[in-house]
Amino acid sequence: MTRSETDHLDEVALLAVRDDVSALDPSAVRHLEACAACRDELEGLRLRSSLVSGALASLDVSWDIEAARARVREAVSVATAEAAGARPIPLARRSWGGGRRAAAVVVLLAATASALPGSPVRQWLQGRGDATSVTEAIEAPRESTGPSIPGPESAVAEWSGIRLDASAPLRVSVRGLRAGEEVRVRWTDGDEVAVLAPAGSRFTSADGEVEAVVSAGPVTVEVPRGGARATLIVGGTVYLRSGPGAPEVTGPVVSESDAGVTFRVR
Amino acid sequence: MDFDNTFDALYPQLVRYCHRLTGDRDSAEDTAQEALVRLYQHGVEGPESALRGWLFKTATHLIRDRYRVDENRRRLLAANPVTPTRPDGPGEAFDREERRALARKALNLLPERDREMLLLRYEGFSYKEIAVAVDVAATSVGTLLARAEKRFVEALDGEELPA
Numbered sequence: 463m464t465r466s467e468t469d470h471l472d473e474v475a476l477l478a479v480r481d482d483v484s485a486l487d488p489s490a491v492r493h494l495e496a497c498a499a500c501r502d503e504l505e506g507l508r509l510r511s512s513l514v515s516g517a518l519a520s521l522d523v524s525w526d527i528e529a530a531r532a533r534v535r536e537a538v539s540v541a542t543a544e545a546a547g548a549r550p551i552p553l554a555r556r557s558w559g560g561g562r563r564a565a566a567v568v569v570l571l572a573a574t575a576s577a578l579p580g581s582p583v584r585q586w587l588q589g590r591g592d593a594t595s596v597t598e599a600i601e602a603p604r605e606s607t608g609p610s611i612p613g614p615e616s617a618v619a620e621w622s623g624i625r626l627d628a629s630a631p632l633r634v635s636v637r638g639l640r641a642g643e644e645v646r647v648r649w650t651d652g653d654e655v656a657v658l659a660p661a662g663s664r665f666t667s668a669d670g671e672v673e674a675v676v677s678a679g680p681v682t683v684e685v686p687r688g689g690a691r692a693t694l695i696v697g698g699t700v701y702l703r704s705g706p707g708a709p710e711v712t713g714p715v716v717s718e719s720d721a722g723v724t725f726r727v728r
Numbered sequence: 729m730d731f732d733n734t735f736d737a738l739y740p741q742l743v744r745y746c747h748r749l750t751g752d753r754d755s756a757e758d759t760a761q762e763a764l765v766r767l768y769q770h771g772v773e774g775p776e777s778a779l780r781g782w783l784f785k786t787a788t789h790l791i792r793d794r795y796r797v798d799e800n801r802r803r804l805l806a807a808n809p810v811t812p813t814r815p816d817g818p819g820e821a822f823d824r825e826e827r828r829a830l831a832r833k834a835l836n837l838l839p840e841r842d843r844e845m846l847l848l849r850y851e852g853f854s855y856k857e858i859a860v861a862v863d864v865a866a867t868s869v870g871t872l873l874a875r876a877e878k879r880f881v882e883a884l885d886g887e888e889l890p891a
């Protein structure tokens with residue numbers, strides 16, 4: 463018997479009573495019934511609980527749950543398909559489990575070069591095309607790639623990309639990269655954000671958001687210099703935020719220059 | 729395990745917790761998503777309470793790993809300044825912003841584990857579940873929580889925190 467019925471209850475014991483997490487021993491119960499000081503103390507802790515609840519609730523924001531549902535569903539299906547060694551079903555053909563949700567997601571990887579007039583890849587790369595997205599055989603970036611897409615003599619590989627207007631804040635999320643692979647952010651003089659990745663990568667876009675689920679690295683992200691508000695998230699980690707001021711770089715940088723920033727995924 | 733049921737039951741609370749913990753919208757959404765992806769990747773099954781415990785523990789650890797580095801944390805805070813907006817709108821809006829800023833500041837002053845435990849408790853986690861989620865002995869949860877809550881309220885009041 464360590465407790466006398468005349469001992470006041472300490473804060474830990476009173477919190478356990480307040481939060482209904484454990485039963486008091488009988489002597490403590492009798493003490494609480496008899497002791498006005500401890501009951502006052504308990505009442506104070508209840509008020510404190512309301513204060514804490516209110517303060518924490520003040521931090522809360524509203525969420526677009528349906529947009530999140532679509533994103534999470536896609537991420538889960540990609541991850542579980544990869545785990546099973548299966549090739550994920552192309553996004554454009556995926557059933558989203560209801561037209562209501564499907565409407566929230568615009569699949570942009572629909573146009574192919576052959577379906578578009580002229581040389582859409584070239585237009586896209588030069589920022590003159592009106593296609594929002596293309597998939598086409600273009601030249602692979604050299605390992606020592608600079609800010610621009612490499613010239614025509616390089617080895618040909620399958621690449622795909624997406625380009626979006628950057629006048630509104632944009633969130634670019636890149637998934638599927640493995641440790642050691644690179645993400646290259648290049649500052650451009652245009653007014654669009656572009657994401658380029660090896661073929662097999664898939665891009666989705668909803669309001670203010672682009673998600674690239676890539677088949678491999680490297681990934682090149684073009685961001686206008688002139689204060690475009692863009693957040694780059696790689697594998698769930700914020701790598702970079704650009705805006706009116708200096709860009710905020712929080713990812714694993716391997717090199718940085720006036721032309722851009724290169725990250726290596728950890 | 730039906731995706732929609734699991735998502736509806738657990739995601740809204742999970743993303744709220746992550747947001748309270750990091751103070752950053754993008755980090756919260758990414759962490760909540762990553763935790764759910766891992767749930768499916770690992771084939772975790774069980775009653776809802778077990779899934780919830782697993783998800784919150786996973787999210788807590790993801791946030792520790794990704795955002796604990798002081799430099800990153802400072803940047804996150806810089807990106808989400810706690811300064812109240814100017815009181816040029818309705819008084820009520822100002823009060824709300826001011827209260828939000830105070831709460832954020834007070835929470836950020838807590839040691840990492842205190843912050844996690846306090847938030848988990850106010851998400852309705854039992855002492856035992858908290859112990860599992862933050863890797864402390866179940867017997868010390870009561871004492872640690874009492875300290876965390878006290879420190880938080882003191883910080884809200886603008887008092888000096890003990891070193």
Ligand SMILES: [Zn+2]
Pocket residue numbers: 469470471493497498499500501
């Ligand atoms: Zn007493």
